[in-house]
Amino acid sequence: MLQVGTVEDEPCLRADAARNRARLLEAAARLIAEHGAAGVTMEAVAAAARVGKGTVFRRFGDRTGLLMALLDHSSKKLQADFLGGPPPLGPGAPPLERLRAFGVAVLYRSAEQLDLQLAAQPDPTRKFAHPSVDALTTHVCVLLRQITPDADCELLARTLMGYLDPALIHHLTKQRGMSLERLEIGWADLVARLTRTEPPR
Amino acid sequence: MLQVGTVEDEPCLRADAARNRARLLEAAARLIAEHGAAGVTMEAVAAAARVGKGTVFRRFGDRTGLLMALLDHSSKKLQADFLGGPPPLGPGAPPLERLRAFGVAVLYRSAEQLDLQLAAQPDPTRKFAHPSVDALTTHVCVLLRQITPDADCELLARTLMGYLDPALIHHLTKQRGMSLERLEIGWADLVARLTRTEPPR
Numbered sequence: 001m002l003q004v005g006t007v008e009d010e011p012c013l014r015a016d017a018a019r020n021r022a023r024l025l026e027a028a029a030r031l032i033a034e035h036g037a038a039g040v041t042m043e044a045v046a047a048a049a050r051v052g053k054g055t056v057f058r059r060f061g062d063r064t065g066l067l068m069a070l071l072d073h074s075s076k077k078l079q080a081d082f083l084g085g086p087p088p089l090g091p092g093a094p095p096l097e098r099l100r101a102f103g104v105a106v107l108y109r110s111a112e113q114l115d116l117q118l119a120a121q122p123d124p125t126r127k128f129a130h131p132s133v134d135a136l137t138t139h140v141c142v143l144l145r146q147i148t149p150d151a152d153c154e155l156l157a158r159t160l161m162g163y164l165d166p167a168l169i170h171h172l173t174k175q176r177g178m179s180l181e182r183l184e185i186g187w188a189d190l191v192a193r194l195t196r197t198e199p200p201r
Numbered sequence: 202m203l204q205v206g207t208v209e210d211e212p213c214l215r216a217d218a219a220r221n222r223a224r225l226l227e228a229a230a231r232l233i234a235e236h237g238a239a240g241v242t243m244e245a246v247a248a249a250a251r252v253g254k255g256t257v258f259r260r261f262g263d264r265t266g267l268l269m270a271l272l273d274h275s276s277k278k279l280q281a282d283f284l285g286g287p288p289p290l291g292p293g294a295p296p297l298e299r300l301r302a303f304g305v306a307v308l309y310r311s312a313e314q315l316d317l318q319l320a321a322q323p324d325p326t327r328k329f330a331h332p333s334v335d336a337l338t339t340h341v342c343v344l345l346r347q348i349t350p351d352a353d354c355e356l357l358a359r360t361l362m363g364y365l366d367p368a369l370i371h372h373l374t375k376q377r378g379m380s381l382e383r384l385e386i387g388w389a390d391l392v393a394r395l396t397r398t399e400p401p402r
Contacts, residue, residue, distance in 0.1 A: 193395050
């Protein structure tokens with residue numbers, strides 16, 4: 001289930017508005033956990049959070065806006081973890097270990113939120129320019145520059161992020177029946193190959 | 202520009218129906234070359250091919266069907282090239298050289314048809330299961346098995362195909378201003394890293 005309210009991403013919001021927003025996001029996350037992303041309508045969220053429908057529309061614009069807000073929230077939590085959380089995901093561990101841990105974290109997070117991630121996918125021309133995709137790609141790129149400074153790290157980072165594409169994870173696990181363990185081993189192998197290092201024992 | 206009519210993909214079609222279909226696809230390809238994918242409407246194709254609108258609808262169902270037919274056609278041409286054309290893309294060259302040539306061929310084909318490829322992208326849950334994506338991925342997988350038989354070639358093939366995703370090529374060339382030459386060098390480098398071989402001189 002999505003964690004909501006653990007990261008203060010809009011510090012300027014008045015306290016009651018922030019509480020209101022967190023309550024709406026919590027209600028939406030609950031609906032997703034129970035009924036999948038299809039269960040999230042503006043009406044259902046309003047009912048679950050016991051507010052008027054107008055409040056939900058004022059806050060998020062439309063259903064896609066609400067789904068994006070949910071994803072942004074969870075993405076900011078992940079960003080906080082890899083920017084300032086404990087190692088090996090956060091600072092303190094060697095960059096290669098951090099990169100391995102990053103992929104595993106994204107993989108399991110995507111698997112958990114697959115329905116939401118797929119429902120909130122922007123259209124193909126905006127997909128790679130999306131701020132939260134951008135933030136993750138930049139982190140991978142920064143780590144790669146420390147591991148293999150002579151490579152075209154921007155392109156390698158995009159390649160690694162492609163492996164973590166929610167649509168691909170959906171295809172491999174749901175349509176091809178692959179286990180998450182296989183994808184996790186595949187990530188470690190991919191990182192080793194791209195950085196020309198040995199895979200972990 | 203798309204090549205139309207070079208691959209006989211529906212041999213059972215009566216000769217005049219096949220000619221008719223080729224004419225419609227040619228008209229659509231011409232419209233795309235002149236006005237981009239947005240210029241392709243069922244009406245415009247009918248007018249350009251000098252047939253009634255009903256003929257276009259009967260043949261392709263709707264606009265997406267027409268765009269998919271165009272892409273399928275060009276995809277079959279590419280498949281014919283790598284399955285039976287001259288080396289290094291076709292049989293006869295070592296698998297590593299064929300893999301390098303494959304990426305370059307797909308890269309330039311996508312760059313040429315970017316507008317069409319983006320307009321015809323299926324939704325995220327069907328993207329990786331699409332027959333033409335599947336055929337290309339299988340080819341990459343077969344080559345990888347010859348180069349590095351101990352690897353999880355299915356996952357590596359998906360990773361390589363991710364680098365060739367039209368939406369990513371669009372982002373890198375149009376939104377990030379990267380040259381196709383850089384992407385081409387990046388492909389050779391990626392193949393070398395994934396197969397743990399040396400990049401070509």
